[in-house]
Amino acid sequence: MRLDSIPRTLRQKASLAFVLVVLLAVGNVSIVQFLLRESDGMAATLNVAGKMRMLSQRIGLQALMAHRHPDLELLDAIQEDLPSSFEAAYEALRRGGRVFDLDIVPVPAVLSPQLREVGLAWKRYGVAVGALAEAPAGDRSAVAEMARNGADLLARTEALMDGLVVQARAVQQKTLYGAYALFALDLVLLALAGWVVFRRILRPIRELVDQCSALAAGDYSARSALPPGDELGELGQVLNDSAAHIEQLLADIQKKHAALAESQAMFEGLSDNTVAGIYMADENLRFIHANERLAEILGYPRDELAGGLPFKQVFVGPAYEVVRTRLQERLAGHTTGMRYECVARRRDGDPIELEIFGSRMYLHGRPALIGIMFDITERRRAEASARRAALVYAHTSEAMVVTDADGVIQDINPAFTAVTGYSAEEVVGRTMAVLSSGRHDQAFYQAMWAQLHETGRWNGDIHNRRKSGEEYVERLSINTSYNEDGSVNCRIGLFSDVTEKRRREATIWHQAHYDHLTQLPNRQMFQENLRRSIEHSRGGGLPFALAFLDLDLFKEVNDTLGHEAGDQLLRLVARRLSECVRNSDMVARLGGDEFTLIVRDIGDPNDVLPLCHKVLEALSQPYVLGDSVAQVSASMGVAFYPCDGGDASELLRAADLAMYAAKEHGRNQCRIYEAGMRSPAVVRSRTQSG
Template sequence: MQHVPFPRSVRQKASLAFILVMLLAVGNVSIVQFLLREGDGVAATLNVAGKMRMLSQRMGLSALALHQYPGLPDLAPDQLPTLFDEAHDALRLGGRAFGLDIPAVPKALSPQLLDVRQAWMRQQLAVDALARAPAGDRVAVEALLRANTDLLARTETMMDSLVVQAREVQRRALYGAYALFALDLLLLGLVGWVVSRRILQPVQALARQCRALAVGDYAARSDLPPGDELGELGRALNDSAGRIERLLRDIEQEHAALADAQSMFNGLSDNTVAGIYMVDESLRFIHVNTRMADMLGYPQAVLADGFPLHQVFTGADYETVQAQAMERLSGRATRTRYECVARRGDGEPIELEIFGSLMSLHGRPALIGIMFDITERKRAEASARRAALVYAHTSEGMVVTDADGVIQDVNPAFTAVTGYSADDVVGQTMNVLSSGRHDEDFYRVMWARLQDTGRWSGDIHNRRKSGEEYVERLSINTSYNADGSVNCRIGLFSDVTEKRRREASIWHQAHHDHLTQLPNRQMFEENLRLSIEQARLGGTSFAVIFLDLDLFKDVNDTLGHEAGDQLLRLVGRRLTECVRSSDLVARLGGDEFTLLVRDIEDPDDIFPVADKILDSLSQPFALGQQTVQISASMGAAFHPRDGGSDSELLRAADLAMYAAKEQGRNHFRVYAAEMRESVQVRQGEFARGPDPASAPAQSG
């Protein structure tokens, strides 16, 4: 149906409705006529069938009468058979009989009609036979009666069938009437749908739109399809409503724009940062905001009442302002920006940055713009220039990174120290300088410190571009934004490689024996106290061994001090080889050595160490062209079993060493409490007081 062309105008739609009604009326009349014709045909058929029956009875009766009474006139003229035959042919083929137009009987009744024809012919034969038979011939009469009875029966049967056919025709006529009624309803419904859909509904939609427009709802629209007068009317209303709506919207936008412009100007004018001014063509102020009045040091009402510019700007500054203003007022420039110095009402100078543009006020040219007090900015710029000079010429390296450690800028001193230019490192992290000497824990602690406090300082081993390793003293500070986030990090560093080398040399000299390069008494005491503290915290044990060389004085006296010094160096080397890297070997002085053997789980574990030392020291020593052989006496004490302080442990180990000497050379003893009763403890906290007559000679 959607592809069937539909009438487009209201006239066409009304014409279509009229045509549908006319078709409905014509169809009704045609169907009624058809039903009437059907009914007339059935009635005519029954009428002819009845006449044929009457003809058969008339002919039979006439034949019986003439047979019984030959002198009677003939009651069955010769045309009666002809009439019967015509009626039979009309029923069989359709036609006219007895002055009636009849249709052919249905094919279903053709056998009955044939039976009637045959019964008629048999009756004709019986009539002829009766006419030839003598009067009173009973057989011929009976034959005629049988033939006539058979013909009447056949005719009755056909008429009964015609009656049934008539009822069927009536039934069909009734169904036809029902169908006609249904068709009438359908057509009437179609006409009503057309009228409602294409006329009434559009009219109602237009009425609703008109009511909405009447109350100011210009957004109301009708969605009538175009093509007819109502659709054109709806489109015209939509266009009119759209124009009115756009007009009202434009008016509202213009009002809103004016209000926004006024609010914007008021907001700008009421700001506390920039001065807003308006100047007429005679170079007089006609409007200033509060900030402008505060900057210039005059009352706002005085400035806005035609205050001349030459009282604010003087000398060369006024000439600059005047030239800039005339450029804009003459139309040679529409906007400008410049800086100059003004005089406040109290006479103090103020540096201003001025922005201005041309405008029209009441049909006359005028200037509008803003002024900023840049006095502090100028001071800051001067300070920044000085800071830039310091940044560029300081001898200390400076590096600026973002919050993640990515380098943003470096100064020339950075390049001088590291060998890297700004192009080499900007955009990279400080890892570019890493020497690999520091592990991840070092940098993790550094970053944790920076995250917590924003500061870190310390020594770092880095590598120059040339590959040379150096030590720098680095201080990092953090610059924060107003919201507390990191703006940048500033690193300040200097090359302290030589300084740290000197400090390390001084420290080494202060803590090591100059002859054997073993830790000296001071470093041994510090390590002993540290070991005591660590043992207390960790619950571990360690041993202190006191060692004195046997026969050293003989070597020193016989071969000389140089040989004695060489022997001491060799002894120190062998002692170091006999213990672990976590243990400590120290020379207290002369031929006395001490050892810290850490992490002793069982006191008996010290004996393999002592045997190893004694065996190593008892091996021959090559001193130039000479070979000597010495031994050692050793004593050991355990912490915390034999003492809780450094002095107690040293005294116990010393007593154990003396007990070993009493047994002879090359012995080792572990401290026991009874040693205090058999050995005289030397005076002093760490060393024995030497007997001038028996003390061994000390070398180095």
């Protein structure tokens, strides 16, 4: 192919690629030359440093020969030729220049201190050499001085050469890295050039080849995306225009076929559904088409139903008259639409309720009907069930509320209004928080929602507030209704006002667990708290103390002032005991004038002694009983769990024994339980005295 036969734009691209290759080659040669010059300069510098080392050694040897053999003519060389060569080399290393037929660059700045050390050592060495030249033959001290300075100069020169070797290696490494970088740059530039050739020439040609192959295979939608501006782009545009023209011709041919196929596919898709029965009927009210679903609804084989079965066989009696009238009006064009419900009869004779839709059409030039039928038998039953449920919902005495998944109220029944005072208009669209009394913390509601999310159910008591502001207690049960996909449809809450019931239950419970006279926990409540304290201590809590108190001289107050005064004194004793202990402790009355204290979380048994003294001091103060004043004291026994008893009865027995010990030792005092208090003789004497 001749050069002038290549299109101009492609020739320009080729010329540009050639110029880039030439520039790359020139650049590579220049960079390599630069790196070699730098490497050669460092090698020459190291060579000169080596010559300086040899010159220093030669000067020393000749000076030593001249000292031993004065008759030899060596002195001029030592004093003129060799020193001038050393100094010329030193100056070349320091400032750069030409020496020994070598072009030298100054040593790197990092080696300048070492070069100055060489210069100073050279001066000292020159003085030593001169002294040796003037010294008499056989003067060993001059020889030794010259040798010492020569060795120092040699060491300094060696150090300089070592530094130059390190620098030379660095330059070599730098040269190697430069070669690597140059190679990498060449690869990048070559890759870039290859990418340009691929992007601008090869890929457009490949795209054109692919487009031509697709067109040859009958795919006239194939298009090239080549930009205009060169011959390849113009060729791609021509191919695009040709393909578009052919495609439009084929589209026009297939348009009518597609419309017909679409209509057929639409009808077949509708007919194949499993929900609605599709039918077609002629003007004589006979079925001429029925889908499988309609055959299932009416109980007939599909072929029998669509083979001309008359409507009169499906719709019997008054239902047929209704259907015939509606269909004839639609065939005559008197109505634009048709929808009605009626009762039909299946092939097995069972009645069935249908919802029918129909419209007029023309088939083979004759009027016909097409429509759908729905089996609404179950829907009617569900509607009847829903109406009954609505009656229950509206007339039940239990309040009902329906919310969405987030607790927003959707509906309420009349009983809800009767309990809360809120009408539907006031609460629908709001959350159940409208009833909140503020008695429950955030943790209560979080636990409720956690259980609802996990099980869909929750029931319990809630303190709420009526519209009037009055608080009440409701017993609430919540159930969740789910959609088929498992999502929440709604939540149904049923509740009733149990305020009075809970009050009665609370009163009964209080009477069963609290002393009616002092309002302190009674023996039953004490036993429950004692068991809980033992379980708490066993579960990792601290030990606790049990104190047993018995009033001294209480019988005299009863006998002297009467039982009413005695009851008043017991109430005052209960009040003083309650004022002495912490909120976490417990005061109980076991009966008569016997009281107990449960002091929890005792780290050290001695910590309970100040409380015991406080109690004894408080109880020993005078009591104003109407017009009279009485004074009693108390005897107190203390036992500790678990060291003094492993269970409730054993611990109570230990505290009781300690209390009797306090009475025996003069009353109005406290005794800590000791193991000796359980001896048979002590127990027997206390039993007899009791």
